[in-house]
Amino acid sequence: WALSELGLGSQLSLNWVWGLSGGSGVLTLPELGLGSPPELGLGSLSELGLGSPPDVCSPLPDSYSPGYVEAAWYPWWEGEGFFKPEFGVSLGSTPNPRGVFVMCLPPPNVTGTLHLGHALTVAIQDTLTRWHRMRGLTTLWVPGCDHAGIATQVVVERRLQRQRGLSRHQLGREAFLGEVWRWKDEKGGRIYQQLRRLGASMDWERACFTMDPGMSRAVTEAFVRLHERGLIYRSRRIVHWSCALRSAISDIEVEKKELGGRTLLKVPGYSEPVEFGVLVAFAYPLEGAGEDPELVVATTRLETMLGDEAVAVHPEDPRYQHLRGRFVLHPLTGRRLPVLHDAFVDPAFGTGAVKITPAHDAADFEVGQRHGLGVVSVIGEDGTMVNVPAPFQGMPRFQARSALLETLKARGLFRGVTENPMVVPICSRSKDVLEPRAVPQWFVRCQGLAEAAAAAVRRGDLKLHPATHARTWFTWMDNIRDWCISRQLWWGHRIPAYFITIDDPAVTPGQVRGAGTSGSHLGSHLGSHLGSHLGSLLGFFWIFWDEDVLDTWFSSGLFPFSVFGWPEQTPDLERFYPGSLLETGHDILFFWVARMVMLGLALTGKLPFKEVYLHAIVRDAHGRKMSKSLGNELHQQLESSNLDPAELERAREGQKRDFPEGIPECGTDALRFALCAYTAQGRDINLDVGRVLGYRHFCNKVWNGAKFVLRALGGGWRPLPKLEVSRLSLADRWIRSRLSRAVRGCGAALGAFDFPGATTAVHGFWVYEFCDVYLVRGHLGTLGTLGTLGTLRTLGTLVPPRPCTASGCTSSATCTWYGDIGDTEGTLGTLGGLGTLGTLRGLGTLGTLGTLRGLETLGTLGTLVPPRPCTASGFMSSAMCTWYGDIWGHWGH
Template identity: 95%
Template sequence: WALSELGLGSQLSLNWVWGLSGGSGVLTLPELGLGSPPELGLGSLSELGLGSPPDVCSPLPDSYSPGYVEAAWYPWWEGEGFFKPEFGVSLGSTPNPRGVFVMCLPPPNVTGTLHLGHALTVAIQDTLTRWHRMRGLTTLWVPGCDHAGIATQVVVERRLQRQRGLSRHQLGREAFLGEVWRWKDEKGGRIYQQLRRLGASMDWERACFTMDPGMSRAVTEAFVRLHERGLIYRSRRIVHWSCALRSAISDIEVEKKELGGRTLLKVPGYSEPVEFGVLVAFAYPLEGAGEDPELVVATTRLETMLGDEAVAVHPEDPRYQHLRGRFVLHPLTGRRLPVLHDAFVDPAFGTGAVKITPAHDAADFEVGQRHGLGVVSVIGEDGTMVNVPAPFQGMPRFQARSALLETLKARGLFRGVTENPMVVPICSRSKDVLEPRAVPQWFVRCQGLAEAAAAAVRRGDLKLHPATHARTWFTWMDNIRDWCISRQLWWGHRIPAYFITIDDPAVTPGQDEDERFWVSGRSQDEARAKAAATFGVSPELVSLRQDEDVLDTWFSSGLFPFSVFGWPEQTPDLERFYPGSLLETGHDILFFWVARMVMLGLALTGKLPFKEVYLHAIVRDAHGRKMSKSLGNVIDPLDVIKGVSLQELHQQLESSNLDPAELERAREGQKRDFPEGIPECGTDALRFALCAYTAQGRDINLDVGRVLGYRHFCNKVWNGAKFVLRALGGGWRPLPKLEVSRLSLADRWIRSRLSRAVRGCGAALGAFDFPGATTAVHGFWVYEFCDVYLVRGHLGTLGTLGTLGTLRTLGTLVPPRPCTASGCTSSATCTWYGDIGDTEGTLGTLGGLGTLGTLRGLGTLGTLGTLRGLETLGTLGTLVPPRPCTASGFMSSAMCTWYGDIWGHWGH
């Protein structure tokens, strides 16, 4: 078969003998729609950045090299279409009786490159996908990238400022968006390269980006439908506001910094640190003062006092019972402010009397709503003072804080400062101190949606793993608040809503926060027609202004499970692959992403978007710290795979957006953690280590040294396979039928150990117990097969060493390893026997790639069963896919033996 699709320029001729449960026949790869496996050493895949593939047709090299083993297999897998659900089957025919397994990759943000947290996701998801594919299910794993509105806009703005000294406002909206698209193209390609290098068996022809035209159409459709149903509305509410970004942000982008008392913090835009963690007490003069001439309040945010609308005390506080119905006078403006009695006040906090600023505090806003107070913003979108007396107008908020303190002292109204432990909200993107602001925004009405999502888990229709997360799910769903979905950004899906102006004096002009004057539409023409019908006027009298804001990234991400398949169109993919089988992601976004996918899926499709959710742990560094670029502990998976020097790690920091102080701190962190750099570990070792580390519900403190330890395990697999091949010799031939009665005691023992390992591995994967799966395979190979069976020289007259079975099991976790390690000698002749115990399903399972990174239904080329005496190699295929492929490679004259789908035959 020509290898031109791989750019290798040579041909490989193979004879294949096929026997199914005693029957026989001859099939050639072209008859099955297959090209040939990698003819290694004959060409280069440099255009893919993977180097030349290893030569499985020659004796295995003396020493194990991850680069040699892993280089060739992925482009061949992808080129042959092994990752596509259509492979080998007609999707329009009778459904696969073994079922369908569908999963979407949580789309990485195009803010940069993948880190080890993403690698953990890939390791787990690829293991599950390969395992289900090996078991004969039709599998589909969909890749994609997320536009990540705020995060991407911030990094592009920083680069623009650093390289060209320009802000986005100086550049202009259209030119700036052009810069972001160029960034996306650069980073998106890098992310897909990383995913391929990690061995992710995804259907790349279905890859998508959340701002692709089809995805954008789905976002518009979802907004319009929900708005028409009253589930999206516009209102003025308190939001987290970043003055640096001039936008509202989501809860997940809020970092809470705990302070034990007085603390100086650096705030963007201020040359000097700002003081936090103190309570400033000052006096409000009482109107008609009698025995008590003043009411003292204490606050941590003195600058907001210019927007105070009342003072509140607890209704049962005996100190203030005499103030019912009384008023105080604002110390700077003289305005009369009521003294409210409200149970939300904590009598033990400060003086027991609190100032009420509805425009700049969530609790105060609710108090204001209960008591009919005004909402006057005194801090603008850029963090400067607005709607305030002249001395303070236009002053940055924290400068105003200092100025107000001096003014109160000068007027004799200052009553002291005390330390106060507090939590300061920080924007994770801009590092700015967040400002609560009451601004008109778009919201999703969540109560009904949350009730349906909670009921799905209570009924068992949606299963959460580990089950302990159900408590968190119910807490959030039962106490949910409406979701702010508008962001004051340029990068993202622009909100398909329009403000209405009617050219008719009979229609009173509306205000921005007046929902009646807003209409949604799939186009301006549709929106104009809606507006004309609402106000009973001719469309010619209607003028529309589209909202400048964009939608929260989580809104478009929440549509991902069905928009990726073409919704709202009723496409064949939507019919076949929605709902999905599993959603696998980190537990930290259970509410922000998982819950919203469930709510939006039920609301827009009437179906749960997936049947199960597995929530994995969060990767931290060896010291238990969160991964952060400023700490120098963010690790690119490719650096672990290929190895990297300390100098190269430092060079990577130079190209980041860190400021000089952060850059120096990051360098020191790298020197401390990686004084000699990071050694080459390979994809297989990294994947195996991540799966072995995974403990349900806990964080992972990842030590790169332990990853290196699993490279040594891969080396042991390599050496074990070489030992078997050398011991069997080039003239070895397998018998066409296994005669158990002729097996030695040692042979029967090792096969029983293999059977136990396979059962343990399969049961562990079914229970999402990835450490259990790695332990089963690792323990068998090291402590039973190598330390006992091989060391004592039990090669078996029939060659039934159990090696192939282990490599096949390993193939889902470390795909390249089994493919390489099961290669046969130049004169080996092998027979492939069909799926023992399920022969009728063998050719019907060609829709999935085999354990070892090829075809399950075709003996998982690479594992292929070259030697029945290599049956343990296949067991490794779910964990380290490339290794079994390479070890089970064959010469041009080879014929192959494959004994059974061990998942189906041995204990699954």
């Protein structure tokens, strides 16, 4: 077995989980000291019509090895179709009376490899998926990847510049898009590989990419339908503009840097740091004679004064009552600017008089709309000055800031500089200082959509967990603004809108409206499509396809139904939409969750899901956001990243400081268990690798407990066909009652999204009751009648591979099917409902083995750390992935 076949040697962001140290990336089991895979007769599998699972029945390694436990099982699970909702049933038959559980993975961006935030998502979602599958529901978890327009374009541009010294403009649009598709093919496969390594029990045959042909058709259809209903329109509004990207960007891509006063910041494209956090005061000369020859204003963005259209004061400010109806003169352009009286002005800010630049400030734009001011852009898409007098024309904006300051001083109009705390908007992708710009863009009219989304939560049709997020939901929905959905990029869904240019002076602008496909000059073969709108203009007009692309959140907002084939009425759409649950981080409640709800209601008339669980955000041990440039993503392959030299050095220093002895091998089991244990509702996670290592020791304790029992069983052991309650010893009854309590606690916790409660129930039972009391006190001799598979099956929802391996070392008898759990539930009802599990596998009083295996079916440890129960028990049948009856529903007995 070469672990490289499973992606264990690839250069991935999660390499630290596997303890790889950046070597060749190809490891074999002998290199791990594990020997060759053993042989095992699996007669029971052929009876079930299943293929052969991994061979795990040779003597187990002396200590727990994540590589050994986790390497073997996933390909067999996937190959047998255990993760498909069709497994073992016919979807066309009578609906499952126990219901359907459907969830979509928030599609990771194809910008690179996964980080620990994705690992948290997988740990939670796989736990819930396996738990519902074990409860007997028809279960579907759909994977996918997002094209991530801006983010992906930026990383590909960086690689192109680093490797070939070219910009995308030098390469050209079509050639550049070819580069991005090659990147997607490489990174998309790697992401899916990582998800498999995490044990995610997804239906890979339904995996999708947001720019697949079917998904692209859904995006076009959605745009057209919303436009026809008047919900999409084009207008000139203020947007966040990245001069480095030459595009508008989403609010979520804006980082707000708070400054306490005068601060020098490094800005991409400038050799010297730029000063921020100061107010520059200068004088506008008043027109006409009077006692006040000037009006002093103050600004933090002096370069925009070239685009000023007015000066405003508060209408009740006594200092400026005499200026009603007056004008000031622009000292550099000579234009007359009105003095406005508007209540938006804060009399306590600066001099109480503010300059109004409608093209470069959102508040000023609104003032301009109220007072009928012009909108003249003076900063172009690349950040240079435009529509301004010499010598400022063509200057980079921050150079113009310095030049203007010197000009004002020279003309005697400079009135001083004072420190001013402020917030500077930074583009998270390019690290450029964002520029507010008034640019024609496409928008979604959101008020009516938001009212419907808010009403759904108020009625209880859509439930948010934790409920504290409802306040945030209502704040956003009740105060929503229209959504800018166009981006000036090359990578993404091109907007399906077209413009006509008519080369005929007799035609009034706006007179002709039409639509077409794409291209440039129209020939006579397209004339029939335009009909009477064009008359005799054939040969005098051109149709151009809008070059902008749609915001990534628009296509991802369609994901819950486009993934099932919408707008076609497919069988999957009928069966699996709406979904059951949306699970994601609380940081994208508005950017993604709200937009899915709004678009789902608008386009399908249904909520896309019934519940939303919002998990915490993973941060490092110091509380910092995970970032490659900080060196805290636990990514060992920094040298092959796109980081610039300064970021690369900072990342190296961060890793050396936090991990002076290197990153210890922990394993997927320990990582998943740790993440679930950390996920207290409403709190962020400061993840310390030391804590993950602690749960690795717990995995080792599970391993050693299983080995202890397996040695006691011996090779000739066979399960009993029936458990006799009368033969149970007091110790057996006690440990089964403890297991019953753990199972009930775990089930209740998962139902309430209390993942720390689930891990505590499992961990406490195994360590403090089963190992420290039951085994230590020497009750192994009574194991012949214990007959419970409880613990491993509960573990199986949390650490799926472990039970499969740990108990696979006995014989094919451990793989036998013993009927529906519910059939024998009453037998041990007086022992806390554990009789079902006892009869399930007939493993007798196996102590560790019996208890371990049972927990897998119960969905406790198996949902949280999937690989381990499979490894511990051999996972020789579909039992580990399919339903044995309503296990969880019987604990009330």
